[in-house]
Amino acid sequence: MKYCAFLRGVNVKGTNMKMADVCQVFKEAGMQDVSSVLASGNIVFSSDKKAEELKKILEKAMSDHFSYEAFLFIKSHEETGIFWSSIPFEKKDDMHIYAFVGNPGVENILMAEFEAASKTEDEKAEITGGIFYWQVPKGNTLDSSFGKVLGKKSLKDQLTSRNINTFEKILKKMN
Missing domain, CATH: 3.30.70.1280 (SP0830-like domains)
Structure with missing residues (x-):
């Protein structure tokens, strides 16, 4: 496989x-x-x-x-294909979209953290099919309130994230 x-x-x-x-x-x-x-x-x-x-x-x-x-x-x-095919946001030139790969249930932890965080205009999150997706304006990823949450030590063994464009490249390599 x-x-x-x-x-x-x-x-x-x-x-x-x-x-x-x-x-x-x-x-x-x-x-x-x-x-x-x-x-x-x-x-x-x-x-x-x-x-x-x-x-x-x-x-x-x-x-x-x-x-x-x-x-x-x-x-x-x-x-891996589901991460690419389930993107809930429209791709835009001025936005990054990230999908989070992690342990079962981590999407709910991420949504709670996202809801508690301050957000920029157009910053969104959605869970689709058990996958947490985050849309953030380009240039704001690391500076955003939610972006800072992702560096928490308590989450280090729970998840990793990738820009959705990375999933497209991975799928091309897998085919």
Whole structure:
């Protein structure tokens, strides 16, 4: 089965790694057809194992190799497609749209945080099919009240986010 591993915290805040090295770790852990998409920690690969087992194997392999506490989320080809096909917002040149990959139920935590945060004009959030989507004006992602919430230590093992354009690139690589 084809999968994508979405790594959290790669190439930010001092956790720097080359995607070629990450791909090599995946290969050494027994994954096939391994390739990366962008430098933000998206690894496409094939395996006969189930996602839950792959998460444990790959987090340990990454943690051991790079000497950091690795967090990643595994989605099948079909599940990855849903992130792209379920976008609730119209794409606009002046907006970023993010989708959040995470543990079951994290979308409700994110919505509660979003509702409590101050917002810019046109900043929106919606849960569609159990996926939390966030629309924010370009240039405001890190400065927004909700953007600051995403850096909370209590959420670090719960989720990671990607711009929806990244999902399109991942799906092209998976096909």
